[in-house]
Amino acid sequence: MSYLDYSLGTIPTGWRKLLHVLWPLVFLLSAVCAIGFLMLYSVAGGRLDTWAEPQMMRFAAGMVGMFIVGFVPIWVWRNSSVVAYAVSLVLLMAVDLVGEIGMGAQRWLEIGPLRLQPSELMKVSLVLLLAAYYDWLDVKRVSRPLWVLIPALLILLPTALVMKQPDLGTAILLLAGGGAVMFAAGVSLWYFATVIALVGGLVFAVVESRGTPWQLLQDYQFRRIDIFLDPGADPLGSGYNIMQAQIALGSGGWGGKGFMQGTQARLNFLPEKHTDFIFTTLAEEFGFVGAASLLTLYALIVAFCFQSAMRNRDRFGSLLTYGIGSTFFLFFAVNMGMVTGLMPVVGVPLPLVSYGGTAMIILLTAFGLVQSAHIHRPR
Amino acid sequence: MRRFPKLDLDMQRRTTRRGMLLAGLQGLFVGTLAYRMRHLQVEQAGEFQLMADQNSVKIRLIPPARGLIHDRKGVLIAGNEQNYRVTITREDVEDVPGVLHDLSRLITLPDDEIDRLIKDIDKRPPTLPITVAERLSWEEFSRVAVNAPVLTGITTEVGLSRFYPHGGDFAHVLGYVGPVSDYDLSKMQDPDPLLQIPKFQIGKLGIEAKYEDQLRGKAGTRRIEVNATGREMREIDRREGDPGANLRLTLDARLQNYVLARLGDNSAAAVVLDLQDGAVRAIASAPSFDPNLFVRGISSADYQTLTENDHRPLADKTVQGAYPPGSTFKMVTALAALEAGVTTPDETVYCRGYTELGDRRFHCWKKGGHGSVSMVESLEQSCDVYYYEMAQRVGIDKIADMARRLGVGVRPDLPMSAIAEGNAPTKAWKRERYGKEWLIGDTLNSGIGQGYVLASPLQLALMMARVATGKALEPRLVQAVNDVDVAVAAPESLGIPEAHLRPVRGGLFAVMNGKSGTARASRIAEPTMQMCGKTGTAQVRNISAGEHASGVVKNDNLPWKQRDHALFVCFAPADAPRIAVSIVIEHGGGGSTAAAPIARDILLQALYDGFPPLTAYPEGQRSLIEEQRKTLPLADPASFTGGSARA
Structure with a gap:
């Protein structure tokens, strides 16, 4: 316990909360965002107004959101978790419905000037609800089948909706993020072993189903898998992204080509250079040093979350922090894994760096929940 | 409402253990990522640097020949004819409008066509050669070819274009091909990269449309080395595509x-x-x-004339x-x-x-x-x-x-x-x-x-x-x-x-x-x-x-x-x-x-x-x-x- 904790001996109130904010997290987040601005400035060819400036506005909004959420007592969030989940679910269904009417994939919901991606919201709400669920649940029942089934359904329902959009990246994030909370909550390891075995079997079935009338994936999704396994097979089609991303990454070398000196992104070799593939620009311009630094910053953010979670004696706050930390981890791990060619391209942005509608605001606000759990933890 | 946190030391310890385990797994993955980056950026850097260096190695598509259509006795009813055309590749060009303007002094290229091309070019991947003009006369074609050294990014080539030797005889049953449109593309998921080539011909109606997948064939690719001005120096390797399937119809x-x-x-x-x-x-x-x-x-x-004819x-x-x-x-x-x-x-x-x-x-x-x-x-x-x-x-x-x-x-x-x-x-x-x-x-x-x-x-x-x-x-x-x-x-x-x-x-x-x-x-x-x-x-x-x-x-x-x-x-x-x-x-x-x-x-x-x-x-x-x-x-x-x- 720090000196302040000791002298106050109780949960802070009012402006004193400022003293208890997990400041290292705030600094780390700001640093990552700052890298994001630099990269967006660079890929826009030295223009602020294309991507960097709107991104800064969102950063400001997100930071304000983080502090507001952080200052609200954690039990308020606990009590509103069911509502948050329900709202997210309804929005998700609404998006599916709108998409069906529009006859195509739709991920956005436009409410006036706001473009909201309910799946982003769901990532946070799901973690919130699961944490509240395990807080409420008697610890002796955690591993009983029925009580495992409930959170499993809570996870699968939005995952299925997101899959239908189809947004494989988000579906993976939801599944693994929810799984992380269950894991932290102490659900028996046997369940996880079973699920992993089942997923392995499913992957096998999916691959085997190819070409049969009941094939489980769309043809273009199969092609993505092929191309992941051998990007050279289709260097101008779907393999193009992966090939060019790796050229950009690899050509960065140790120290990179220097800020604004990347040729791959500037010459428009790179697709989605400002969203999913922005990491390649960083790696090209700042080399291994730059890439490793960003990776370290990300790892530190997760580490601080986990440290706070371990120290938190409030079960809800602790699980919530684990959940948000893990979701954040999945975000950057999947993106970097995909860009470096360790995983198939599934379309997940690099958190806080990629240019993206509401994603940054929601992510920063989610860290507000971590702050709230940290500030209002029992002493 | 204020609530009191549950204090269950045993559970707390368990959660902490699980947290450690989770952190360990995640740390392992971060390590893998770091190792992978090192592998790409330090060990293989040389190779990739070469590839990125002015991107001197380029990949070009070889459009396949569209499948031929014969009647039952082997008479050709849909074939391909040679087509002289001029293409532009964006990645080789600094100033696209400038080059197009220069080109317009050699061949007829109206201003509105240039504007349309510039818009089109921006939308496509930079490595794709985009057709600027086709069906040129031999004179026009050679004029461009002679001046090619000063027109960076402009290439003259002889391509194939659909030809129906029997004119109107098979118009309704065969249909016809036409340049791929944005509407065509919007109907497809993950379209063939060939279709990204503007003016690439696809079947629009009739058999040409119904048998499009078979008739189109598969694109080949060739890797070429180019110099700083984008001129092709040599071909590194070549992967031939497959020409489209030939059809023989029951028609006579x-x-x-x-x-x-x-x-x-x-x-x-x-x-x-x-x-x-x-x-x-x-x-x-x-x-x-x-x-x-x-x-x-x-x-x-x-x-x-066709639409107004009352015989339709x-x-x-x-x-x-x-x-x-x-x-x-x-x-x-x-x-x-x-x-x-x-x-x-x-x-x-x-x-x-x-x-x-x-x-x-x-x-x-x-x-x-x-x-x-x-x-x-x-x-x-x-x-x-x-x-x-x-x-x-x-x-x-x-x-x-x-x-x-x-x-x-x-x-x-x-x-x-x-x-x-x-x-x-x-x-x-x-x-x-x-x-x-x-x-x-x-x-x-x-x-x-x-x-x-x-x-x-x-x-x-x-x-x-x-x-x-x-x-x-x-x-x-x-x-x-x-x-x-x-x-x-x-x-x-x-x-x-x-x-x-x-x-x-x-x-x-x-x-x-x-x-x-x-x-x-x-x-x-x-x-x-x-x-x-x-x-x-x-x-x-x-x-x-x-x-x-x-x-x-x-x-x-x-x-x-x-x-x-x-x-x-x-x-x-x-x-x-x-x-x-x-x-x-x-x-x-x-x-x-x-x-x-x-x-x-x-x-x-x-x-x-x-x-x-x-x-x-x-x-x-x-x-x-x-x-x-x-x-x-x-x-x-x-x-x-x-x-x-x-x-």
């Missing part, structure tokens, strides 16, 4: 050409089926249009047109009546010129009536009253059932565009479509092929083919893909007893050869080739009450648009059927005068696989036929020599 180019020529200026459609296996030997819609115009990008003036050259009347089959439908009613057991072939019905139904009179086309007619006589003289009676006895639903078995009201499965389903109406259909009850008058009208009954010329030919053979033939157009024959199942029996088919065919024989047959003038004289047929006339307008009183206005005195459609279906030889023909002449008047002679000529042409001897025609007509042959606008016979394939 020569017959098709004859059919179109014989249809002449009429707005008409004709279908020739081989009764062996349902192969379509000719399928022609007149007037036609030159599909090459569409490949090259049709001018708005040409397009307007762009419509494919053979499969898209749906016409009341008129009296040709009587064979369906007759077969339905026999199957239902409500009559026998020998039973006679008395025709006094009309049937009374309540206070309405349904007229036979012959005012005074036919007197007593049997089934054969009813077909021979096309007596309406006989079929009013039969339709009433059988009921509409059984007639519709028979019609479907013979192919009317069932969409044929052919690789052509916008195929009409036709209509075999039932009571339920009318209720659903119009919300009204079926009336007995509707049954009477349907029994003679008027009213709600609709069939396309293809369906009429199919109906004829099935009656002629008693087998459930299916039409087919593609004989072989890449010289591998398409498997055809032997047609099954329709399940209509021979005892029912025989009197119907007898009636159709009498139509042509009987003393009072309606199409006797168009018979075949050659005894081994004698034909069976049925005329039909489809009303286009309603006959007014005034006309009923004063007598129906003669067709010839009506404006073209209001005249009746003339229909004819036939097959031959009568005793061993080989070929079936259907023909519809829009607003041609009566089936026997307008349609039957043309159908007979086509039938003979198909039977003899060329011009038949004059002795096949009835004696009095031979000199006339000889005269007519000289004036037919046929194509040069040299263009039908097999295998004269251009590229």
Whole structure:
């Protein structure tokens, strides 16, 4: 316990909360965002107004959101978790419905000037609800089948909706993020072993189903898998992204080509250079040093979350922090894994760096929940 | 509400343990990522740096040659011709508008075209060569080639472009290719990178569209090394693509050409089926249009001429047109009546010129009536009253059932565009479509092929083919893909007893050869080739009450648009059927005068696989036929020599 904790001996109130904010997290987040601005400035060819400036506005909004959420007592969030989940679910269904009417994939919901991606919201709400669920649940029942089934359904329902959009990246994030909370909550390891075995079997079935009338994936999704396994097979089609991303990454070398000196992104070799593939620009311009630094910053953010979670004696706050930390981890791990060619391209942005509608605001606000759990933890 | 946190030390420890485990797993993955980055960025850096260095190694697509289409005898009906064009590759160019402006001084390139190109170029991947201009003359082409060194990023190349050597003959069945549009792309998921090439040709209609996947082929790639100005220095390696599959159709180019020529200026459609296996030997819609115009990008003036023509050259009347089959439908009613057991072939019905139904009179086309007619006589003289009676006895639903078995009201499965389903109406259909009850008058009208009954010329030919053979033939157009024959199942029996088919065919024989047959003038004289047929006339307008009183206005005195459609279906030889023909002449008047002679000529042409001897025609007509042959606008016979394939 720090000196302040000791002298106050109780949960802070009012402006004193400022003293208890997990400041290292705030600094780390700001640093990552700052890298994001630099990269967006660079890929826009030295223009602020294309991507960097709107991104800064969102950063400001997100930071304000983080502090507001952080200052609200954690039990308020606990009590509103069911509502948050329900709202997210309804929005998700609404998006599916709108998409069906529009006859195509739709991920956005436009409410006036706001473009909201309910799946982003769901990532946070799901973690919130699961944490509240395990807080409420008697610890002796955690591993009983029925009580495992409930959170499993809570996870699968939005995952299925997101899959239908189809947004494989988000579906993976939801599944693994929810799984992380269950894991932290102490659900028996046997369940996880079973699920992993089942997923392995499913992957096998999916691959085997190819070409049969009941094939489980769309043809273009199969092609993505092929191309992941051998990007050279289709260097101008779907393999193009992966090939060019790796050229950009690899050509960065140790120290990179220097800020604004990347040729791959500037010459428009790179697709989605400002969203999913922005990491390649960083790696090209700042080399291994730059890439490793960003990776370290990300790892530190997760580490601080986990440290706070371990120290938190409030079960809800602790699980919530684990959940948000893990979701954040999945975000950057999947993106970097995909860009470096360790995983198939599934379309997940690099958190806080990629240019993206509401994603940054929601992510920063989610860290507000971590702050709230940290500030209002029992002493 | 303030709540007290649960303090369960044991649980807390467990959670912390799990947290550690989670952190450990995540740390492991972060380590893997770091290792992977090191691998790419430190160990393999040299290799990738080389690749990125001015991106000196470039990948280019090699567009495949589109599959050729031949007729059944190997005559080329869709090929590729050389096309001189100029392309631009964005990644090589600093100043796209500048280069295009320079280029516009060498070849004709209007300013609005330049603006459009600049927009287009921005949307496409930078490595794709984009067509700036094509079909250049040799002079223009060489002017650009000579100046190429100062025009960075501009490449001259000889590509292939679709060419239809027989012009309009196959326009409707083959369709045509055209440049891929944004709309085409929006319909596809993860489209072939080839399609990203602007002006890349894809099938838009007909077989070209239905067999697009096979005809297109697969792109090859070549990796080239270029210098700083983007000029190709050497080719590093090359992965050849696969050319598109070649198709051989069941069509006969020569017959098709004859059919179109014989249809002449009429707005008409004709279908020739081989009764062996349902192969379509000719399928022609007149007037036609030159599909090459569409490949090259049709001018708005040409397009307007086509759309404003009241004979609708762009419509494919053979499969898209749906016409009341008129009296040709009587064979369906007759077969339905026999199957239902409500009559026998020998039973006679008395025709006094009309049937009374309540206070309405349904007229036979012959005012005074036919007197007593049997089934054969009813077909021979096309007596309406006989079929009013039969339709009433059988009921509409059984007639519709028979019609479907013979192919009317069932969409044929052919690789052509916008195929009409036709209509075999039932009571339920009318209720659903119009919300009204079926009336007995509707049954009477349907029994003679008027009213709600609709069939396309293809369906009429199919109906004829099935009656002629008693087998459930299916039409087919593609004989072989890449010289591998398409498997055809032997047609099954329709399940209509021979005892029912025989009197119907007898009636159709009498139509042509009987003393009072309606199409006797168009018979075949050659005894081994004698034909069976049925005329039909489809009303286009309603006959007014005034006309009923004063007598129906003669067709010839009506404006073209209001005249009746003339229909004819036939097959031959009568005793061993080989070929079936259907023909519809829009607003041609009566089936026997307008349609039957043309159908007979086509039938003979198909039977003899060329011009038949004059002795096949009835004696009095031979000199006339000889005269007519000289004036037919046929194509040069040299263009039908097999295998004269251009590229």
